[in-house]
Amino acid sequence: xxxxxxxxxxxxxxxxxxxxxxxxxxxxxxxQVVAFxxxxxxxxxADASNPxxxxxxxxxxxxxxxxxxxxxxxxxxxxxxLVDEIPTMARKLxxxxxxxxxxxxxxxxxxxxxxxxxxxxxxxxxMPDHPLALALLRASETPLAAxxxxxxxxxxxxxxxxxxxxxxxxxxxxxxxxxxGVGVESTVLDCTSEIPVILRPGGVTKxxxxxxxxxxxxxxxxxxxxxxxxxxxxxxxxxxxEAPLWLIDGDDEFFENQVEKLKEENFRIGIIASEELxxxxxxxRIISCGSRENLEQVAERxxxxxxxxxxxxxxxxxxxxxxxxxxxxxxxxxxxxxxxxKVTAY
Ligand code: TXA
Ligand code: MG
Numbered sequence: 001x002x003x004x005x006x007x008x009x010x011x012x013x014x015x016x017x018x019x020x021x022x023x024x025x026x027x028x029x030x031x032q033v034v035a036f037x038x039x040x041x042x043x044x045x046a047d048a049s050n051p052x053x054x055x056x057x058x059x060x061x062x063x064x065x066x067x068x069x070x071x072x073x074x075x076x077x078x079x080x081x082l083v084d085e086i087p088t089m090a091r092k093l094x095x096x097x098x099x100x101x102x103x104x105x106x107x108x109x110x111x112x113x114x115x116x117x118x119x120x121x122x123x124x125x126x127m128p129d130h131p132l133a134l135a136l137l138r139a140s141e142t143p144l145a146a147x148x149x150x151x152x153x154x155x156x157x158x159x160x161x162x163x164x165x166x167x168x169x170x171x172x173x174x175x176x177x178x179x180x181g182v183g184v185e186s187t188v189l190d191c192t193s194e195i196p197v198i199l200r201p202g203g204v205t206k207x208x209x210x211x212x213x214x215x216x217x218x219x220x221x222x223x224x225x226x227x228x229x230x231x232x233x234x235x236x237x238x239x240x241x242e243a244p245l246w247l248i249d250g251d252d253e254f255f256e257n258q259v260e261k262l263k264e265e266n267f268r269i270g271i272i273a274s275e276e277l278x279x280x281x282x283x284x285r286i287i288s289c290g291s292r293e294n295l296e297q298v299a300e301r302x303x304x305x306x307x308x309x310x311x312x313x314x315x316x317x318x319x320x321x322x323x324x325x326x327x328x329x330x331x332x333x334x335x336x337x338x339x340x341x342k343v344t345a346y
Pocket of ligand 1: 043056067069117120122147148149186187199254
């Protein structure tokens with residue numbers, strides 16, 4: 001698989017961006033796949049009604065075919081094309097959180113291509129909150145199936161450059177919209193049961209959802225690894241940096257001790273840490289995720305940090321554990337999956 005990947009550079013010139021959108025939509029009509037920015041991470045889009053276009057997503061990413069895709073829509077009408085009935089709960093959530101980082105699982109009416117839902121009877125739908133994503137959806141006049149635009153198993157892309165690193169030569173184009181804002185993917189919420197269930201924590205937090213819904217459950221598979229996850233994608237290795245990641249769960253002194261111990265054993269260490277911890281460490285390979293008091297900032301920087309350390313430079317990456325409140329739940333969900341080892345003081 002090798003093709004010319006066109007990059008439409010980010011531009012302040014609206015005419016130029018309009019032309020880029022027009023060209024990207026044209027490629028989507030020709031069954032090609034195109035990467036575009038959303039408010040969470042970059043997505044890799046294809047016409048959700050066209051199985052051969054959707055097949056190209058799986059090929060470009062190297063994604064297992066039993067892992068279903070999220071369908072992105074520009075408006076409510078496109079949701080009605082994909083499901084027979086919108087549950088009242090889902091309707092309320094759309095009014096409050098759309099456009100935004102919330103994906104709703106509903107019963108599919110079977111009109112999306114079969115490989116979008118990987119044969120499931122349900123379908124995942126969201127309306128992204130990004131002007132370029134919405135413009136592309138309108139111009140292509142079809143819902144777009146779009147997973148994160150990384151090679152399967154790698155950290156999700158939060159810049160056009162990350163997409164290029166992973167998919168140059170494998171996709172038709174990349175729309176550059178600059179760095180994404182939220183930094184972690186959307187929350188996936190199953191609305192097919194009476195009590196909605198969070199299958200993947202993300203940009204809309206459990207606390208946010210509880211302002212609208214009386215009860216929200218966490219998928220037991222996220223808490224207890226004995227359960228089979230209901231979201232097929234949650235069972236695969238994910239978000240892995242090049243070097244092995246160790247998640248260090250303890251106070252700052254505990255973290256410092258881990259660093260010292262590994263240094264004595266001549267490990268080359270990379271560190272991902274908060275500003276607070278970083279100020280206490282004397283080490284030259286450190287990437288800051290921002291303040292631990294500002295978990296939105298940590299989420300925004302997380303995937304960039306995971307991509308920063310190269311295999312050739314470090315033997316191990318030590319990463320601080322963050323509080324699991326608010327968007328911290330999504331950050332820790334990703335870090336737990338990215339880590340090959342957890343070192344805990346408790
Ligand atoms: O923020 C996001 O959600 C990004 C941007 C591009 O929109 N997209 C994204 O897609 O993260 P992806 O494919 O990387 O993750 C989709 C997740 C997977 O865990 C998948 O298994 C789950 O959603 N999913 C999709 N359809 C589902 C369904 N019908 N039932 C349960 N889980 C589903
Ligand atoms: Mg993904």
